[in-house]
Amino acid sequence: MRDALEVMLGTGMRPGEALAFRPVDVRDGKSGMVIEICGTLVYEQGKGTFRQDHPKTHASRRRIPVAGFAAEVIRRRLEEMGPGDQENTVFHNRRGGVLSMYNFRCTFRAFLELADLQDSGISPRWYRRTVATIIAREHGLDAAATHLGHTSSAITEGFYVEPDVTVRHEVMLAVQATGRAEAPDFSVLLQGLDEEQEDVLDRLEEDEPKDGSTAEADAA
Template sequence: MTGGRPRLPVGTHGAISTRRSGTRVVARTRVRDLDGQLREVRATAASASAARARLLERIRERPSLPSAGVLRTTSPFRDLADLWVADLELRDLAPNTKENYRACLRLHVRPAFEHFTLAEVTTGRVEWFLSRQAKASASQAKQARTLLNMLFGYALRHDAVSRNPVEGTSQLRRSKTTPQALTIDQITAIRSAAATWRTQPGLPGPRPDGQVRDIIEILLGTAMRTGEVLALRPCDIEDLPSGMIANINGTVVQRRGNGAERQDRPKTDASIRRIPVPEFAAVVLRRRTADLRGSGPTRTIFANRTGGPLSPYNVRRTFREFLLLAGLPDTGISLRWYRRTGATVIARAVGTEAAASFLGHTSTAITEGHYIEPDRSVDMTPAAHLQRTLRPAEPDGSLLANRPADREEELMAAIDCEGDDDAVA
């Protein structure tokens, strides 16, 4: 059909007319709401210009749906934030992940946008905010972008906005760095420092219990995350004739107000895995588990004085003292370097795919869980290469001296992007 008046687009209004009614002026128009229906809207004021202004204000404040949804374009950003946090509580996410999201919202995102309505949070404003965040911290900007994307995705699903303003922003760029593994000399120096830390006679305070010294041996031999090592229990260790196997099925997280807690799920589903343990790390675990006989199989192998999980913060603090004693305080070495080192050894010995699987970066959990009978066997080859390369006596550093394996840089970058799964929010 041709000719006739074209239909108004959804969400727009037609021409505004005014007429005087006694001492007042009435402005009116027709609005096509988001349900497709045309409805007349009126406003009255003392003058035509005031009546038109009031009418336009009423149009802007109209609900997005006839049922008057909770959010609309004129809703304050803080309303979106409150609703999203309530929805977050219902989602199947690790408690520490939820705490990190809430902290980012409270400390960075909400203060920047709480005085705007949803319609006023434009792509340009988000771009400006993210650029400011990136100057302070690339990881902070990345987390803020992720959070804003989730917030406006929620608003989009509830018809409160017509588009997500985050989608048009620039990609965040991180400074190019080359991830490093520990050298044999650095490993030896830190081992020596750990063995002699606070052993001098006459020092005040309790004698060291050697837990952090043992933790770094297990980190070196298994390339686990720190929280995963701290979550190990005697029941997670299988000491078989063919060698020791560790079951990774949890992590230790630091919660505000509650301290360190064992969480019965690691960082991701792919992180649930069974890995072989080289003999030098297995010796440590055997000694530690032998000392726990009678204390229950579910107690963590590394624990504080009250029997609770050891704090990741305390482990990192003690490790920094090892570095100082080893003469390596300004090298940038952290506990994550142990994960990089194990990954480097395995990647150069048997390939990056094997290393990624060992680290828990890939998963066939859905296929195995629903279609294939689980294979409980574990390839002991990675443990053999870790044992030969990183053992305390006569380590063979030839693999660490080799040229990088294919896609090794990508593997190392994935480790550095993991974040601290045990960090407090």
């Protein structure tokens, strides 16, 4: 759970995306680590939870840079996986299969209770919203929308205009400074957002596709 949360905070991935990426989706080079988001976890009654080989929307398929503290977590976990695990998810159950989003959320709530944060309003999406806020304040709303796998009106001025798919490692510098274990710098989060920025971030969050955990909970 701790590793998954650090990766979510260091990437801005949706919970279903964070639990679905595989070693084969990771590129680690001189400029830093990059993850290709090309799948997500979904739940279907009668079939259970499985990895879908494409994300929820066209814009959700993207390559994103990883903050240094999250890259360290991923490197450690990759070292623990063998050559035959390249198509398996980095976060997996004891049998090597995908994790259940329902169980993940239940464990997350248990962690909040242990930390006496059960009434804080923190959810798995809180980490994604935090990354979006940091990028929006440092690089603008378009950069935040692109990183999260959305398209804003400024990005898609015309119907046939494709969003910029360039991997921008610089957008994660402020995320790294905020989330690092030693001497974290919260100055970006202490800055105020104007009404337009708050409204856009709220709409990005409202437009999030469902990850299937609600249906899974109903079935359980």
